Amino acid sequence: MASRDALCKKLGHVFAQPQLLERALTHRSYAPEHNERLEFLGDSVLGCVIAKHLYVGYPQLNEGDLSRLRSNLIKEETLAGLAQQLDLGVYLKLGEGERKSGGFRRPSILADAMEALFGAVLLDAGFEAAEKVVLGLFVPYLSKVDVQTLGKDPKTLLQEHLQARRIPLPAYSVAEIQGEAHAQSFCVECAIPGLKITTRGEGSSRRNAEQQAAAAAYQQLKVR
Numbered sequence: 402m403a404s405r406d407a408l409c410k411k412l413g414h415v416f417a418q419p420q421l422l423e424r425a426l427t428h429r430s431y432a433p434e435h436n437e438r439l440e441f442l443g444d445s446v447l448g449c450v451i452a453k454h455l456y457v458g459y460p461q462l463n464e465g466d467l468s469r470l471r472s473n474l475i476k477e478e479t480l481a482g483l484a485q486q487l488d489l490g491v492y493l494k495l496g497e498g499e500r501k502s503g504g505f506r507r508p509s510i511l512a513d514a515m516e517a518l519f520g521a522v523l524l525d526a527g528f529e530a531a532e533k534v535v536l537g538l539f540v541p542y543l544s545k546v547d548v549q550t551l552g553k554d555p556k557t558l559l560q561e562h563l564q565a566r567r568i569p570l571p572a573y574s575v576a577e578i579q580g581e582a583h584a585q586s587f588c589v590e591c592a593i594p595g596l597k598i599t600t601r602g603e604g605s606s607r608r609n610a611e612q613q614a615a616a617a618a619y620q621q622l623k624v625r
Contacts (some may be wrong), residue, residue, distance in 0.1 A: 405419070409422070410420060410489050410517035411488075412487070412518065412522075412534050413537045415532060418524070419487040422521055423517075424521065426517075428465070428504065428510060430504070430590060431496050431499075432496065436513065436517035439517035440516045442512075442515035442524070443515070443518065443520030443523070444475075444519050445521050446518075446532075446535070448471070450536065451471050451474050452467070453532075455467050455471060459548060462548070477508055478507060480512035480516065484511035484514060484515045491557065491562075519534065520533055533589070540594065555619055556611060556615040558571045558615075559571060559618055568595050569595055569617060571593045573578055573589055573591055573592075573611050573615075575589055586603060587606060587607045588602070588603050589610035589611050589613075591614035591617070593618060598622070600621065602614030602616070
């Protein structure tokens with residue numbers, strides 16, 4: 402079993418009650434006393450800490466943008482990415498079946514364990530300690546992303562980019578539909594005549610294809 406000391410060093414917190422750390426790392430497939438209750442607690446801690454940090458640190462953002470940012474920071478994908486940075490999977494206690502099936506790499510299990518860790522730190526040393534651990538992980542992440550675009554879909558980004566420059570919005574049209582009714586593939590064109598830009602996107606639905614086409618158009622605009 403990997404040394405807990407290394408994990409504590411990465412977290413920036415040494416547990417006065419090591420049993421809390423063990424519980425946070427225990428999946429329900431391993432033992433009856435697992436991390437789901439700590440996960441519940443950690444989810445609330447995470448949401449509160451991130452909300453406070455965004456409110457204080459980004460006074461220029463409105464409520465809608467703050468909510469968008471918070472949602473993207475506390476979602477499974479982000480938490481799992483942070484867990485991978487900590488090599489959290491090697492510390493998890495998983496049942497034999499879960500481990501053999503690659504549970505230590507599964508995003509949902511990693512994200513849940515991250516939340517459980519936050520809950521464990523709260524119980525071990527209080528809110529300020531939990532806040533320190535959360536921000537120690539999320540502040541570096543925030544420094545690498547564009548808070549203005551994080552969580553916005555390509556169509557929204559493209560629309561905002563064009564509106565800011567008073568350029569007419571793009572037109573989307575279905576160029577091709579392939580496959581049977583139950584398994585169709587759509588090809589959609591995104592045209593911005595004023596800029597002589599036309600891109601294509603493919604997807605299993607018209608909406609997905611439009612997003613792909615918008616993403617391609619947005620990338621072209623960014624390099625101009």
